[in-house]
Amino acid sequence: MPELPEVETSRRGIAPYVEGQTLAQFIARFPTLRWPIPVESIKALEGQPIQHVSRRGKYIKLEFSNAYVLLHLGMSGNVRIVDAKQPAGKHDHVDFVLSSGQVLRLNDPRRFGCCLYHEGKQPHPLLEKLGPEPLSDDFSEEYFYQQSRNKTKPVKLWLMDSHLVVGVGNIYACEALHKAGISPKKAVGKISKKRLMKLRYDVRETLAQAIEQGGTTLKDFVNVDGKPGYFKQQLLVYGREGLPCNHCHSPIKNIKLGNRSTFYCPSCQKY
DNA sequence: AAAGACACCTGGGAGC
């Protein structure tokens, strides 16, 4: 489900209900998501306030005074704020019961997400090697250009590598490349500086617009209010195989790149 | 060093 805009939408949705609340109780109904849930460590945080809900890439951090809980939504996860009396449904694996009587509830059918504990000065190992935030100044023109040189990877796979930049998943990689008019197969090292700068701009614009729209709902993504994201209406290529390109009316193609579906317009994105 | 394959897991839809 979630790329950066969906995670940010989730973060913004839960923050007002969670920040400043004390963790009254931690409940894990399933022992393992992608990795085992460190139940004892997180339970030890009971009684402490959750000071801040932040985000790094596609990870959500629930920050306590001296530790944080790291959540990832994987492919199918979502977080909701529900009343404590609401019975847990299938795949409602984790509850953070709050002093308000509400619950931050993590649902993740495929269990590709995670719920981890971390303390100490160093960042969690999973966060350590992440590239810059795409909407931050660290994601600079110079950085983007320098990283691209002498690389033979198809540009789409390069864009989706979280060591380069975080948060760009399959949907937004396809969309940004379409806006930039670049073939997803093109070796990134062979793309001119001018076209790369356009791509960098389009990555940022696509993500920013999707955040504004509350993310993309393909199937079942909902924000904390239970509402879908509205960016799907603006998708230019993703999921539009065979339909006419909005720009040139050629049929959109779907090819496999790195084993992921890749939608593009073979006419607008020839090179 | 870098690219590619594979792994993890459930559910929905297509086709028979």
Add this chain to the structure above:
DNA sequence: TGCTCCCAGGTGTCTT
């Protein structure tokens, strides 16, 4: 109706 097969918003790890 029900079976099988394929596909899905991610990403760490192992193999070439």
